[in-house]
Amino acid sequence: MSKSFDVVVIGAGTGGYVAAIRASQLGKTVAVVEKQSALGGTCLIWGCIPTKALLEHAHALKVIQQASEWGVTIPSGTPAINMTQVHARKDKIVDGLTKGIAFLFKKNKITWIKGTARLAGPGKVVVFEGDTQTLEAKEIVIATGSSPRSVPAVTIEHTRIITSDEAIHLKEVPKSLVIMGSGAVGVEFASIYRRFGSEVTIIELVNRLVPVEDEAVATELEKSFKKQGITVLTGTKVTKATSTPSGVTIEAQTPDGKTQTISADMLLVATGRGPVTTGLGAEEAGIKIERGYIKVDELYRTSVPGVSAVGDVITLGIGVHPQLAHVSSMEGIITAERIAGKAVQPINYDHVPGCTYCDPEIGSVGLTEARARERGHDVRIGTFPFGVLGRARMAGELEGFVKIVADRKYDEVLGVHMIGPRSTELVAEAVLALRLECTVEELIKTIHAHPTFSEAVGEAAHAAHGAAIHM
Amino acid sequence: MPTPVLMPQMGESIAEGTIVRWIKKVGDAVDRDEPLFEISTDKVDAEIPAPAAGVLTEIKVKEGETVAVNSVVATIGTSSEVSGQEPEAPPAPPPVAPSRDAVVPADVLDQPHEKTAAPQRKTNGRSATASKPVEDDSRKQRSSPLVRRIARDNDVDISQIHGSGLGGRVTKSDILEYIDTGTRDSGPGAREDQESRGPRIFEPGSRIPDPGARVEIKPLSVMRKKIAEHMVMSRRTSAHVHSVFHVNFSTVERVRQQKKAEFEQSGVKLTYMAFIAKAAVSALRKFPIVNASLDGDNVIYKKDINLGIAVALESGLIVPVIKHADEKNLLGLSRAIADVANRARSKQLKPEEVHDGTFTITNPGQFGSQFGMPIINQPQVAILGIGTIEKRPIVIDDAIAIRTMAYLTLGYDHRLVDGATGDQFMAEIKEQIEHFDAERL
Numbered sequence: 001m002s003k004s005f006d007v008v009v010i011g012a013g014t015g016g017y018v019a020a021i022r023a024s025q026l027g028k029t030v031a032v033v034e035k036q037s038a039l040g041g042t043c044l045i046w047g048c049i050p051t052k053a054l055l056e057h058a059h060a061l062k063v064i065q066q067a068s069e070w071g072v073t074i075p076s077g078t079p080a081i082n083m084t085q086v087h088a089r090k091d092k093i094v095d096g097l098t099k100g101i102a103f104l105f106k107k108n109k110i111t112w113i114k115g116t117a118r119l120a121g122p123g124k125v126v127v128f129e130g131d132t133q134t135l136e137a138k139e140i141v142i143a144t145g146s147s148p149r150s151v152p153a154v155t156i157e158h159t160r161i162i163t164s165d166e167a168i169h170l171k172e173v174p175k176s177l178v179i180m181g182s183g184a185v186g187v188e189f190a191s192i193y194r195r196f197g198s199e200v201t202i203i204e205l206v207n208r209l210v211p212v213e214d215e216a217v218a219t220e221l222e223k224s225f226k227k228q229g230i231t232v233l234t235g236t237k238v239t240k241a242t243s244t245p246s247g248v249t250i251e252a253q254t255p256d257g258k259t260q261t262i263s264a265d266m267l268l269v270a271t272g273r274g275p276v277t278t279g280l281g282a283e284e285a286g287i288k289i290e291r292g293y294i295k296v297d298e299l300y301r302t303s304v305p306g307v308s309a310v311g312d313v314i315t316l317g318i319g320v321h322p323q324l325a326h327v328s329s330m331e332g333i334i335t336a337e338r339i340a341g342k343a344v345q346p347i348n349y350d351h352v353p354g355c356t357y358c359d360p361e362i363g364s365v366g367l368t369e370a371r372a373r374e375r376g377h378d379v380r381i382g383t384f385p386f387g388v389l390g391r392a393r394m395a396g397e398l399e400g401f402v403k404i405v406a407d408r409k410y411d412e413v414l415g416v417h418m419i420g421p422r423s424t425e426l427v428a429e430a431v432l433a434l435r436l437e438c439t440v441e442e443l444i445k446t447i448h449a450h451p452t453f454s455e456a457v458g459e460a461a462h463a464a465h466g467a468a469i470h471m
Numbered sequence: 472m473p474t475p476v477l478m479p480q481m482g483e484s485i486a487e488g489t490i491v492r493w494i495k496k497v498g499d500a501v502d503r504d505e506p507l508f509e510i511s512t513d514k515v516d517a518e519i520p521a522p523a524a525g526v527l528t529e530i531k532v533k534e535g536e537t538v539a540v541n542s543v544v545a546t547i548g549t550s551s552e553v554s555g556q557e558p559e560a561p562p563a564p565p566p567v568a569p570s571r572d573a574v575v576p577a578d579v580l581d582q583p584h585e586k587t588a589a590p591q592r593k594t595n596g597r598s599a600t601a602s603k604p605v606e607d608d609s610r611k612q613r614s615s616p617l618v619r620r621i622a623r624d625n626d627v628d629i630s631q632i633h634g635s636g637l638g639g640r641v642t643k644s645d646i647l648e649y650i651d652t653g654t655r656d657s658g659p660g661a662r663e664d665q666e667s668r669g670p671r672i673f674e675p676g677s678r679i680p681d682p683g684a685r686v687e688i689k690p691l692s693v694m695r696k697k698i699a700e701h702m703v704m705s706r707r708t709s710a711h712v713h714s715v716f717h718v719n720f721s722t723v724e725r726v727r728q729q730k731k732a733e734f735e736q737s738g739v740k741l742t743y744m745a746f747i748a749k750a751a752v753s754a755l756r757k758f759p760i761v762n763a764s765l766d767g768d769n770v771i772y773k774k775d776i777n778l779g780i781a782v783a784l785e786s787g788l789i790v791p792v793i794k795h796a797d798e799k800n801l802l803g804l805s806r807a808i809a810d811v812a813n814r815a816r817s818k819q820l821k822p823e824e825v826h827d828g829t830f831t832i833t834n835p836g837q838f839g840s841q842f843g844m845p846i847i848n849q850p851q852v853a854i855l856g857i858g859t860i861e862k863r864p865i866v867i868d869d870a871i872a873i874r875t876m877a878y879l880t881l882g883y884d885h886r887l888v889d890g891a892t893g894d895q896f897m898a899e900i901k902e903q904i905e906h907f908d909a910e911r912l
Contacts, residue, residue: 345635410617412620437617437618437642438616439617442616
């Protein structure tokens with residue numbers, strides 16, 4: 001028996017479920033195929049939500065650890081973290097949010113078909129789980145996402161050598177943890193487990209942390225990490241990792257060419273995420289694949305008419321496609337609207353905000369200073385440290401800064417990079433500034449409320465034009 | 472010897488034409504003057520006749536493609552000639568010679584009904600029209616701080632840029648592309664150029680609707696685009712004023728009834744239009760300034776009276792021209808008007824039949840309009856609009872009488888024709904119509 005829908009979405013992550021809801025809002029009949037027992041995909045179940053929940057726990061612990069500074073008396077000894085309680089709270093949050101999506105599906109009359117999907121010829125999707133069923137679809141949207149990926153030298157065995165999928169569920173805080181890779185996943189888990197009490201070592205292949213961020217941000221993060229007692233090994237390559245019943249032994253080649261052996265309880269591999277297309281039959285269906293990713297055009301059409309793809313599984317064929325929940329969901333919306341015949345415009349990937357919730361947190365959008373120079377801009381920079389602000393002093397959050405990268409010729413704001421308190425929230429102003437093609441002058445003339453952390457944005461704009469007021 | 476077939480030039484200001492349809496296929500035999508293809512340029516959707524007899528050996532320009540005038544679009548040879556041969560003969564003359572006349576329809580239906588009571592005399596018409604187009608209309612174009620900064624630094628008028636952003640917002644890439652491609656008109660030289668190209672149809676404020684707006688977007692047809700350009704160009708070029716006269720058609724009506732049968736025997740329907748055309752010709756002869764055009768510092772008086780007759784088509788408007796209208800009697804005029812109108816509707820007009828007009832008559836009255844305020848068909852200086860002809864109560868010798876009446880409107884260019892002249896011209900037409908001499912048939 002086959003069921004027929006206007007749109008069949010494969011994958012219920014942020015790309016897929018948002019596309020489904022939008023398509024349904026636009027009057028389409030929609031089914032979503034999802035193999036997991038809950039909706040929400042990586043973001044809700046393994047990624048953004050659980051990790052940020054853990055980071056909030058880490059932040060709570062941090063504040064409590066500084067209780068005496070705040071004049072808060074804690075009667076019995078040192079504050080400690082109870083992982084059972086942490087996971088219970090985190091899981092409750094995840095559970096609540098996945099149910100929220102189930103509710104949204106019901107509200108929008110979206111059919112959730114549990115199972116693994118396979119493309120089966122034009123307009124046909126076969127779902128395996130128990131009975132095989134065939135779905136007929138006028139339009140198919142692939143949103144199968146990504147999963148953690150290792151490097152050749154390291155075999156993940158999920159006990160001692162783990163990925164973020166396991167790192168969110170650790171029943172006990174490892175005494176020592178080595179993290180491979182210093183992208184968002186790596187530095188966030190470094191912050192979490194360092195705060196929870198682990199000895200943390202970060203090994204990064206390139207010569208600095210958070211390689212996608214502005215260099216000044218990376219330097220500031222490294223400074224802070226070192227202060228917090230995190231060992232940072234940049235320019236270092238893991239050549240071997242062996243797990244034993246008691247731990248893991250890692251061999252790494254340092255920048256001077258020497259081999260260093262590190263022992264730890266666990267190794268977290270955070271070297272990136274690869275596309276999930278297993279069993280999908282994309283290639284057999286004639287869909288063009290590039291380095292494992294599904295190739296799409298700027299409006300997310302694959303090489304096969306009637307089949308679109310969004311989110312972590314795609315490549316646009318230009319640069320690196322950001323694997324971010326908010327990017328996937330925007331791509332899902334654009335795709336649904338295009339399918340429904342609405343006029344849509346492609347995303348400007350220079351305007352995608354990046355938020356990393358390590359401590360201190362990072363928010364950024366647009367070109368880094370280095371990238372701006374590469375593109376031939378006559379760059380000018382304005383930087384303002386949070387520590388000067390009254391609000392930051394009250395909060396006891398003195399680290400970090402806001403850095404504005406601007407083009408001198410037309411005063412265009414090219415990028416805004418911030419590290420420090422509330423940066424992941426403050427970046428929203430910068431995203432709007434880039435989207436609306438703001439000049440530094442406009443940022444200067446924008447009134448920033450006092451006392452707030454956002455004053456740093458206005459001051460950084462002043463700095464870009466010569467001098468900040470409070471410096 | 473193969474004969475190249477050229478894209479005809481439809482008027483001096485016309486640079487290109489679109490081939491809408493090939494009537495003959497490669498290998499088809501054609502006679503000289505047999506319809507070969509259909510083009511859409513300016514406001515003419517015309518069938519173009521073959522310049523020579525032979526076999527259509529090659530089609531170089533496909534349907535839907537637009538090429539410059541005088542481009543070779545096909546080759547006619549003998550059946551033995553292979554397709555692809557280079558034309559060796561000098562290009563055959565295009566079916567039409569370039570003319571000064573930009574064909575502008577007298578579209579009276581879509582213009583604002585305003586009377587410019589005291590139009591300013593523009594002592595320097597050229598520079599006046601070349602100044603920033605319709606400043607009154609330049610509603611604020613959406614842009615961004617960055618775009619405004621770039622515009623300021625590069626002396627660019629943002630309202631001239633088509634915005635690709637949401638809600639038609641001009642984005643950084645729009646303005647940079649605008650500057651890069653040199654589509655902007657910087658400096659007086661470029662202004663001239665812009666002027667000769669004709670003004671943009673899309674005035675500031677034209678916007679892309681938001682995604683999801685309940686609209687349907689269709690590209691303009693070639694004809695529509697040209698009409699739009701010419702209309703705006705004419706409004707900018709001429710100082711339009713209008714005079715309206717109430718004219719008694721009772722005499723004409725009587726003559727028409729008397730002569731109807733006689734004319735029908737000659738295969739011609741006797742219409743009011745013929746009488747009006749006849750009256751207009753007399754008036755034009757009496758007031759040559761109305762049958763003139765303005766060229767910089769010179770007035771060009773036209774020796775011939777070539778009457779343009781606006782014909783409404785489904786897709787737009789066309790103004791076929793009756794050449795030497797002053798040499799025709801009422802029968803000849805009737806026949807000519809019916810002939811060009813019919814052929815305009817069936818797309819059988821020859822390109823040369825739509826230009827060289829010296830004066831235009833348009834008839835909004837056929838759709839019930841009391842009167843219209845027609846836009847001048849450039850480079851002419853006047854246009855006559857005919858309101859609906861119907862029986863109305865009028866006062867004759869202090870008594871109310873029922874007469875066949877119509878409002879006639881003269882739209883004229885106050886740069887050249889003063890109100891007194893315009894009104895005297897109209898008084899002459901009124902006189903001619905109200906005291907039509909049946910003997911002059």
